[in-house]
Amino acid sequence: MDRESVVKKVEDMLVAGEITPWKAEAAAADHGIPAPENITVGVEARRRFVEHKTGHSFHHLVMPDKPYHVAFRCPRDNTLWTLAAEDTDQHCSLCGSELSMLPEEERYKPLVNSYIGGVEDYCSYSGQVSVCGDVEKTFQILLCWGPGVGHMGIGAGCYKLNKYGPVEVCVSDWGRACRNLSFVFDTEEQREKARFLIQDNLDSIISQITQKHLSDWNGEIEYVDFLYKQHHRDRILHCCFYSRFDNHRGHGQTSHAVGMAKLIIDDLFRSNNIPCRLSVVGMGRDGDLKPSPRNRRGRYVSAQQAIPVAEYEKILGRSIRDFFSYIHLDYQGVTEETGWPAYTGMGGEIIPAFYRTMRCNPRPYLVSSYQKVYARIEGNDLVFGVELPNVEVGITSSPEGIIPPASREILKMWGIGTAKEFAAAVAAITLGGEFNFATRHVQEKMYTGK
Structure with missing residues (x-):
């Protein structure tokens, strides 16, 4: 031939x-x-x-x-x-x-x-995964991974999970961003007057900053909260603005909007004779923590699959109790070593690989890499799942963040057209990788030295 x-x-x-x-x-x-x-x-x-x-x-x-x-x-x-x-x-x-x-x-x-293209970031094809629930779709898996076989483990895990039907996903409708303002006063009376003044003018402030910085991005201020703190004689008032977007990340737009709110509030303080000793953007209070359970940004997504216990025990070749022993010892180890259950198992590699492939905004994937694995028994089924509570993504190629042509092409080939689908896809492949990883460990088929 x-x-x-x-x-x-x-x-x-x-x-x-x-x-x-x-x-x-x-x-x-x-x-x-x-x-x-x-x-x-x-x-x-x-x-x-x-x-x-x-x-x-x-x-x-x-x-x-x-x-x-x-x-x-x-x-x-x-x-x-x-x-x-x-x-x-x-x-x-x-x-x-x-x-x-x-x-x-x-x-x-x-x-x-399983190479398919790319001259520096080498892209592989790793099969497909079907999801249901908040997103109903079959995604084709194209990933920039590396020299190992992790992407093949993802494909194998997704294939095994889909034998029991589509993976169930739960995805927030909105991606959230937030930015915090901090004001320092010398007396509690000054702080109290300042808070009431901001609250009285909040509707006007939100209207102005939305029209100027958020409406073009289909964003809105969801709510504003206040927090009192103190350091010695510094009476601190935190004022945190929470925004939400459908397909934009919104981080930069929210920062600009809240910066404008700060200028409006500073003028209000001056015109109402409220002495504010320090007015700043207090980022430490707005959840800009990467990764962390206190990160209040991004979009929640979870993915899970139900598998008959009797059938899974045959696959394992041992009791379901041994599987849970592995899950708990892994969870305990990661939690004790890092302080939070992030980067468990495969997730610390899968999520960065996904972001590296898509090159969406944000490019730094660390912000979205907080991940938790869970497993439980419901009736006669094992429910195995993952939660990603802080998936940040701007899916459009725009001034917020340019997506290169090759990555836009990959998004189309995946079948990803919205930020919600982006989140569903990354959760589904994370679940597939974690499931394959855990199963092979309990079967004692990982790193056998052969």
Whole structure:
């Protein structure tokens, strides 16, 4: 068979479900394509398969001419080097010696497992996941992961969970942002007068800042709260504005809006002869804590699946009690070591990989990486779930944050069109990864050293 015929044959095998997507390179080799060309053929077939699954074509997520890496060894210090085939610098970065290629049977591998495109951030295809509840959709999983097989674990976990139906997701309608103002007074009487003055003028303040900074983004002030604190003789009044948005992150717009509110309030204090010694944006009180259970920003999302206990015990090959022992010892360990149940299991890698792929606003993914795993028995079922209480995302490419063309293309291929769907998708794949991770640990099939 000629090269194009093999590409078409492997694509047809993928569409028919005869092989898994990450075995396309091996299938190309089985049809007579030698290394490393079998890798190129396998990637091309997999890209066509993804286009078939998603109904969208690749335009911006490009594939290099040589979508594989080459293994080398430094003849001087014996270090191993793995370089992209298109890397022209084939010298040891430690000593400067020219590198020597490994034997041909050890030399070539795909840039990452199940690679589909990308020249620096390498993107993989990891199957699909179906969800129901607040979002009803089947997402195609495209991720910039890394050299490991974590994204394949996500795909395996999602596949196993969907055997019992779509994953149930619960997603907030709004993404929230907040910004806190802090005022320092010398007396409690001054502070009391200041609070009542702000409250009396709050409707006018909210109307002005919404028209100026929030309405163009379909944002609004949801509520404002007040808090009294004191440090020695400083009588502190905190005034926190909470906003909400449907598809924008709203962080910058909220900051500008509350900055305007501060100017209005300062003028009110002056015109009403209320001496305020310090008027500032007090960010420590507005939940801008990353990650933290006190972070009051973002959008809540959870994902869970019910699995018959009897069936799951057969999969585990042991009692459900052992599964819960693993969940509790893992939860205890993470909580004691970090102070909160963040970055449990796979979540600390899955969530950053998702944000790195989408390049939405915010680019720093840490703000959304607070995650909790939970498990319980309901009747005859094991309910396994994850909660992500602070998913921040602006889904539109706008002055709030530009989304590069390749990432916009990936969002379409996922089937993500709203911030709510974004949150549902990240929760679903986090659940899939955590479920696969926990199951394989309890089965004692992780890191076996084989």
